[in-house]
Amino acid sequence: MENEMPLxxxxxYKVGAKIGSGGASVIYLAEHxxxxxxxxxxxxxxxxxxxxxxxxxxxxxxxxxxxxxxxQVYDFIVExxxxxxxxxxxxxxxxxxxxxRGERFPQAQVAKWACQLLEAVVYLHGRPPHGILHADIKPAxxxxxxxxxxxxxxxxxxxxxxxxxxxxxxxxxxxASPEHYGLDYSxxxxxxxxxxxxxxxxxxxxxxxxxxxxxxSVAAKKPIILDVRSDIxxxxxxxxxxxxxxxxxxxxTEVKPISAKEYSLPVIRAIEKAMHxxxxxxxxxxxxxxxxxxxxxxxxxxVKRRKRAAAITTAxxxxxxxxxxxxxxxxxxxxxxxxxxxALAEYSENALDEGDAALAVDYALQxxxxxxDAAEAQKALTDALNVYDLSDGFKKHKTIELPSAPLYMAIxxxxxxxxxVYAYDVAVFDTETAEIIATLPAEKSxxxxxxxxxxxxxIYAGENGIKAYNISERKGLWSGKPATNLTVSADGGTVxxxxxxxxxxxxxxxxxxxxxxxxxxxxxxxxVVTNDSFANPGxxxxxxxxxxxxxxxxxxxxxxxIYDLTDAGGQVKILDGALGYxxxxxxxxxxxxxxxxxxxxxxxxxxxxxxxxxxxGGFESVNPFSAYVDSSGVYMRTENILVNIDPxxxxxxxxxxxxxSISRFARDEEHTLISAGNEHIFFDKxxxxxxxxxxEYADDIMLIAKDTAVxxxxxxxxxxxxKREDRQGAEAFAYDPSYEHDEARISADGKTxxxxxxxxFRLYDIxxxxxxxxxxxxxxxxxxxxxxxxxxxSRLENIYYDGTIRAYSAENxxxxxxxxxxxxxxxxxxxxxxxxxxxxxxxxxxxxxxxRKSGELVRELEKDAYLTYxxxxxxMIITEYITADGxxxxxxxxxxxxxxxxxxxxxxxxxxxxxFDYPNGRLRKSRLYDIDELVExxxxxxxxxR
Amino acid sequence: MSYDLLLYIGVAVCAASVLGxxxxxxxxxxxxxxxxxxxxAEYGKRRH
Numbered sequence: 001m002e003n004e005m006p007l008x009x010x011x012x013y014k015v016g017a018k019i020g021s022g023g024a025s026v027i028y029l030a031e032h033x034x035x036x037x038x039x040x041x042x043x044x045x046x047x048x049x050x051x052x053x054x055x056x057x058x059x060x061x062x063x064x065x066x067x068x069x070x071x072q073v074y075d076f077i078v079e080x081x082x083x084x085x086x087x088x089x090x091x092x093x094x095x096x097x098x099x100x101r102g103e104r105f106p107q108a109q110v111a112k113w114a115c116q117l118l119e120a121v122v123y124l125h126g127r128p129p130h131g132i133l134h135a136d137i138k139p140a141x142x143x144x145x146x147x148x149x150x151x152x153x154x155x156x157x158x159x160x161x162x163x164x165x166x167x168x169x170x171x172x173x174x175x176a177s178p179e180h181y182g183l184d185y186s187x188x189x190x191x192x193x194x195x196x197x198x199x200x201x202x203x204x205x206x207x208x209x210x211x212x213x214x215x216x217s218v219a220a221k222k223p224i225i226l227d228v229r230s231d232i233x234x235x236x237x238x239x240x241x242x243x244x245x246x247x248x249x250x251x252x253t254e255v256k257p258i259s260a261k262e263y264s265l266p267v268i269r270a271i272e273k274a275m276h277x278x279x280x281x282x283x284x285x286x287x288x289x290x291x292x293x294x295x296x297x298x299x300x301x302x303v304k305r306r307k308r309a310a311a312i313t314t315a316x317x318x319x320x321x322x323x324x325x326x327x328x329x330x331x332x333x334x335x336x337x338x339x340x341x342x343a344l345a346e347y348s349e350n351a352l353d354e355g356d357a358a359l360a361v362d363y364a365l366q367x368x369x370x371x372x373d374a375a376e377a378q379k380a381l382t383d384a385l386n387v388y389d390l391s392d393g394f395k396k397h398k399t400i401e402l403p404s405a406p407l408y409m410a411i412x413x414x415x416x417x418x419x420x421v422y423a424y425d426v427a428v429f430d431t432e433t434a435e436i437i438a439t440l441p442a443e444k445s446x447x448x449x450x451x452x453x454x455x456x457x458x459i460y461a462g463e464n465g466i467k468a469y470n471i472s473e474r475k476g477l478w479s480g481k482p483a484t485n486l487t488v489s490a491d492g493g494t495v496x497x498x499x500x501x502x503x504x505x506x507x508x509x510x511x512x513x514x515x516x517x518x519x520x521x522x523x524x525x526x527x528v529v530t531n532d533s534f535a536n537p538g539x540x541x542x543x544x545x546x547x548x549x550x551x552x553x554x555x556x557x558x559x560x561x562i563y564d565l566t567d568a569g570g571q572v573k574i575l576d577g578a579l580g581y582x583x584x585x586x587x588x589x590x591x592x593x594x595x596x597x598x599x600x601x602x603x604x605x606x607x608x609x610x611x612x613x614x615x616x617g618g619f620e621s622v623n624p625f626s627a628y629v630d631s632s633g634v635y636m637r638t639e640n641i642l643v644n645i646d647p648x649x650x651x652x653x654x655x656x657x658x659x660x661s662i663s664r665f666a667r668d669e670e671h672t673l674i675s676a677g678n679e680h681i682f683f684d685k686x687x688x689x690x691x692x693x694x695x696e697y698a699d700d701i702m703l704i705a706k707d708t709a710v711x712x713x714x715x716x717x718x719x720x721x722x723k724r725e726d727r728q729g730a731e732a733f734a735y736d737p738s739y740e741h742d743e744a745r746i747s748a749d750g751k752t753x754x755x756x757x758x759x760x761f762r763l764y765d766i767x768x769x770x771x772x773x774x775x776x777x778x779x780x781x782x783x784x785x786x787x788x789x790x791x792x793x794s795r796l797e798n799i800y801y802d803g804t805i806r807a808y809s810a811e812n813x814x815x816x817x818x819x820x821x822x823x824x825x826x827x828x829x830x831x832x833x834x835x836x837x838x839x840x841x842x843x844x845x846x847x848x849x850x851x852r853k854s855g856e857l858v859r860e861l862e863k864d865a866y867l868t869y870x871x872x873x874x875x876m877i878i879t880e881y882i883t884a885d886g887x888x889x890x891x892x893x894x895x896x897x898x899x900x901x902x903x904x905x906x907x908x909x910x911x912x913x914x915x916f917d918y919p920n921g922r923l924r925k926s927r928l929y930d931i932d933e934l935v936e937x938x939x940x941x942x943x944x945x946r
Numbered sequence: 947m948s949y950d951l952l953l954y955i956g957v958a959v960c961a962a963s964v965l966g967x968x969x970x971x972x973x974x975x976x977x978x979x980x981x982x983x984x985x986x987a988e989y990g991k992r993r994h
Contacts (some may be wrong), residue, residue, distance in 0.1 A: 108988060108989055108990035111990050206992045300983075300988075302981060302985075302987075306977065306978070310970075310974055313970045317963045317970065320959055324955075324957065326962060328955075328960065331949045334949050334952070338949065
């Protein structure tokens with residue numbers, strides 16, 4: 001054929017040098033004579049007439065192919081019986097040539113070519129309708145271009161795949177898949193197969209020497225069917241050869257494994273999988289194999305390890321960050337709750353200070369809800385509930401807030417309601433619930449007053465006139481002329497009313513509201529400030545006597561008169577205005593009129609017999625007097641003394657005598673309330689203190705009736721209500737409170753009570769009978785006293801500086817024994833021990849608690865009092881103190897020495913019971929409450945209050 | 947344990963995590979460079 005090769009083909013292509021040949025064809029370099037472009041001209045050796053079908057098939061297969069790594073077919077020419085195919089001229093050489101030269105290619109290069117070949121094969125296998133099988137992929141059919149890319153050539157035996165594959169027409173040893181030989185390696189079965197074909201370089205299919213099977217005779221005549229997996233095998237074998245430099249063995253099972261020392265595992269795995277003898281275990285598509293080659297890096301064990309390490313590190317750090325964040329967040333939340341609990345505990349304290357015990361309980365409960373273990377919250381609840389105050393007396397109850405500060409107040413005789421005049425209404429409120437029952441419009445003047453006729457009926461300076469109002473029925477009873485100042489007779493039958501500085505007073509019958517008469521003041525007028533909108537100086541005296549027949553009035557000119565309101569009429573001047581008095585107090589009691597009159601630098605108190613109108617007694621002073629008269633008598637206050645004065649005899653009976661100056665007082669038949677310094681002190685009718693409170697709130701108005709006290713200030717809208725409580729249920733013992741003592745103890749057997757001090761002791765039996773009254777000898781030499789309760793009984797030990805110890809029996813008060821020991825060391829401090837703590841109480845300095853194991857300071861204790869004793873009761877620690885003023889109290893602490901409760905007047909602890917010694921001669925007992933009991937108690941009280 | 951201490955621990959763990967993440971990122975970046983070089987040598991440069 002070569003000798004016969006024409007110079008031009010189809011008048012278009014000028015034939016050049018031969019560039020290759022295969023079994024069925026010769027390939028020439030040719031030039032398109034018009035375009036000047038080089039092409040490859042393949043002259044097929046098979047004549048057209050000999051194999052028309054094969055040639056047509058090849059043309060049909062190749063004519064539509066267009067891919068970067070597959071040569072384009074441009075033309076198909078038949079000339080002089082020879083079939084010429086015109087296609088892309090691929091520069092370079094086929095890979096078999098460098099392989100024959102002994103060259104090998106690096107793995108990276110092979111990987112790149114693998115991808116290119118696979119792209120071409122994917123393209124071929126994807127051609128419609130069922131794909132095209134190359135069927136002869138081998139290095140000789142792969143061109144290496146000058147650009148170092150490849151091109152898959154020689155589609156001589158390419159097959160158009162049918163639905164079930166294609167029939168093999170040739171094979172190349174080493175690159176042909178086992179299917180080319182009819183070998184079936186699935187489940188290790190191998191069958192023989194036969195056909196016949198030929199072609200140089202491509203072996204004819206012959207009978208193989210495989211193991212015979214029962215199917216051999218049937219298979220002998222069957223054509224060998226190939227599919228895409230055969231191309232994959234060929235491709236794999238090609239890659240094997242160009243990478244290792246070795247042509248693979250003919251039979252797949254004899255192929256030498258690729259060394260893992262020289263090549264990467266992913267590459268080895270891909271090639272070996274492509275060359276698997278069992279087609280079912282090869283790549284099932286070129287695309288699959290291409291994906292593996294494209295993912296060589298990702299599939300590399302080092303990359304996988306690195307990714308795993310990165311994932312683990314990221315996960316660990318993320319978890320750590322989250323854990324840290326959660327910890328910090330938790331700490332913040334817990335701290336927020338704790339601070340919230342502290343704030344609520346403080347609110348509770350403030351509410352209690354202001355006098356609203358119910359609100360204080362509420363806040364304390366909220367604090368405990370936030371932090372049940374917060375000592376401050378528990379103390380707030382204990383304080384609010386006042387569980388350890390077993391004294392009888394007036395306790396803080398509730399507060400009520402008016403729209404503005406009160407100007408004047410009155411309390412009902414039974415203390416159940418009170419009325420307050422503010423700008424400009426009268427508010428009537430229930431002292432138990434602190435709720436306003438009624439709001440009544442008042443005369444727009446700070447001079448407006450309100451008075452109680454009875455528990456249910458008030459008279460007040462209403463808008464447009466004096467009014468009577470029934471509180472329980474919520475209705476007005478009658479009204480009269482405009483009024484500001486009011487006074488009611490002691491019998492409740494008459495009310496006198498004056499309006500600002502008008503020169504008369506109107507007298508009404510309380511029941512009917514009928515105006516019974518008018519008392520004329522002539523030219524005299526009561527004292528009224530220039531602007532009566534805001535202030536009532538309270539300097540006036542305007543009072544009716546018991547049956548409403550006489551009216552005492554002070555005037556702006558400083559005079560004081562008594563008006564006869566009977567038919568007889570008349571008036572008597574009691575004080576002349578020339579005396580210059582500016583402030584008056586007083587009223588009528590029995591047949592007497594008692595009053596105080598003051599001016600700067602001078603004051604007088606006098607009692608007038610209203611029958612004779614003569615002065616029966618009195619006195620003068622540079623210090624101001626303040627007279628007070630009610631149905632129980634005449635009282636006079638000056639400086640630090642409050643006395644009851646018998647108007648007939650002038651005899652004075654002290655009610656209150658204290659060290660501080662009394663600024664204000666209120667009283668009823670049973671109790672007296674005084675304001676002195678920043679304290680409020682309650683006395684019973686025997687002048688014994690029953691309650692005292694430090695109180696820095698304004699107390700310009702103080703009222704007391706039965707078991708209720710009401711305190712208000714002229715510059716605060718908050719009115720505090722106090723209620724008397726009776727805790728006799730906790731009483732253990734009652735004694736004469738006038739007996740001076742420092743300590744009180746109950747004997748271990750509970751049969752006797754000893755009150756003692758350094759000077760003396762008194763022994764009682766538990767029923768109150770005095771067993772012994774003893775003056776302790778040599779008391780000036782006493783160092784210390786101890787009340788002991790042990791197996792030897794109960795006794796009082798007196799320890800002297802010289803070491804002498806005298807013990808007196810708590811059974812009969814007699815001297816039990818006397819011993820002499822070493823002198824007590826007066827320089828030592830005391831030490832107390834609990835399970836976990838050692839508490840030091842120095843003679844001078846602050847006591848402190850230390851951890852017994854580590855010796856570390858746990859907490860300093862009370863600074864301003866002397867620690868006398870420490871007792872552990874369960875998990876609580878009770879510390880007992882005495883102040884410089886001789887006040888005794890205890891503190892209940894938790895194991896961190898945080899205060900859980902204050903125990904005023906604590907004198908002893910017997911077992912788990914606390915004993916309190918009150919100034920009014922009462923010993924009372926209480927157990928220690930745990931937090932659950934306190935909460936339950938709070939719940940009960942809250943429900944009761946509702 | 948006081949809440950302040952718990953807070954400090956939490957913040958310290960968070961800070962350590964952040965610092966650890968920065969250090970790990972630097973280490974991974976440096977090691978990735980070396981590995982990429984080796985992978986390029988074995989598998990060729992990435993095909994785009």
